[in-house]
Amino acid sequence: MSNAEIGNGLMHPELERRIMEVRRHFHHNPELSNEERETQAYLRGALEEAGLSGIKPVASFGLAVDVVGTAGPSNPKVVIRADIDALPITETSGVPFSSERLGVMHACGYHAHAAMAYAASVLLERQKQSFSGTVGIIFQPAEEAEPLGGRRVVDEGLLDDIDAAIGIHVDLYTETGKIAVGADPYTLACDISDSTVTGNSAHAAKPSEGADADAVARSMVTKLQKIVSREIEPYDPLVVSITDIEGGGAYNVIAAEVRLKGTIRSGHKATRQQRGRGLLQIVEGVASSHNANAEVDLRRGEPPVINDPDMSSAEPVSACWGRTIC
Numbered sequence: 001m002s003n004a005e006i007g008n009g010l011m012h013p014e015l016e017r018r019i020m021e022v023r024r025h026f027h028h029n030p031e032l033s034n035e036e037r038e039t040q041a042y043l044r045g046a047l048e049e050a051g052l053s054g055i056k057p058v059a060s061f062g063l064a065v066d067v068v069g070t071a072g073p074s075n076p077k078v079v080i081r082a083d084i085d086a087l088p089i090t091e092t093s094g095v096p097f098s099s100e101r102l103g104v105m106h107a108c109g110y111h112a113h114a115a116m117a118y119a120a121s122v123l124l125e126r127q128k129q130s131f132s133g134t135v136g137i138i139f140q141p142a143e144e145a146e147p148l149g150g151r152r153v154v155d156e157g158l159l160d161d162i163d164a165a166i167g168i169h170v171d172l173y174t175e176t177g178k179i180a181v182g183a184d185p186y187t188l189a190c191d192i193s194d195s196t197v198t199g200n201s202a203h204a205a206k207p208s209e210g211a212d213a214d215a216v217a218r219s220m221v222t223k224l225q226k227i228v229s230r231e232i233e234p235y236d237p238l239v240v241s242i243t244d245i246e247g248g249g250a251y252n253v254i255a256a257e258v259r260l261k262g263t264i265r266s267g268h269k270a271t272r273q274q275r276g277r278g279l280l281q282i283v284e285g286v287a288s289s290h291n292a293n294a295e296v297d298l299r300r301g302e303p304p305v306i307n308d309p310d311m312s313s314a315e316p317v318s319a320c321w322g323r324t325i326c
Helices: 013-028 038-047 110-126 151-153 213-229 269-289 311-312
Strands: 057-058 062-068 076-082 136-140 164-167 191-200 238-247 258-264 293-299
Touching: 013 038, 013 110, 038 062, 038 110, 057 136, 062 110, 076 110, 076 151, 110 136, 136 151, 191 213, 191 269, 213 238, 213 258, 213 269, 238 269, 258 269, 269 293
Parallel strands: 076 136, 076 164
Antiparallel strands: 057 062, 062 136, 191 258, 191 293, 238 258
């Protein structure tokens, strides 16, 4: 890339209005992972309206488009990646552009990511005569659920010919107008667990005649929380979360089966492997000690984001960049 004046005074009021319109449209019309049909169609229309061509679908409901600089011959290619799916959460914010879909909300900021990548696409297209090389923009679906969109982007070869990739994520704790950049591991790997505890049903008046799957499951939760507080070095990042417990259904019957959902987030490969085995041991051990049974399905998610040290410490033309907030 040349050191052209990318980003200096180029935000026309009309484009700024359009970016806000795009962001609010996505917030108002969220779609879950692997269901982003309308999001994909809207994005394609917005990009074509802005004069971009060569737009292609990726990972089923995502999009990709390349902007080729014309300032001179150059082979380098950089990708900007933004995710576009929403979460299964009911919105209660009350803003005028609140989600119109009950139980679905852009609670993680991906509507903003999509709008930011849209803005980058438009600005780069308008300035392509001022830089050389290629910038690819990937609107990635299914960040939150299998089959994961990021994995399919890789499988479809979209990263085979690139020199670097830039991922973006909004952050509540970073001051508006500033960018936080850091080298080395920057986010945690996330593995998903589904556990089923099977006991024996009994009348609530005589729980001793059964094996209370609900009580066993709650004992598991308590034990799992101790992994972080008592088995991990303080500077070794690990987060164990049980996010859903479901079972039973009657007031006067001991639960025969309870299901637990959760995640294990880790920063180091060794910790990831050890704690995955640790979860299995705890769940199976607690179940056995209470005359119950347990089955665990632990699915490996994506690895940690590890930022390139050279890119993270470089200084672009018109932005503050480095290991800290700028």
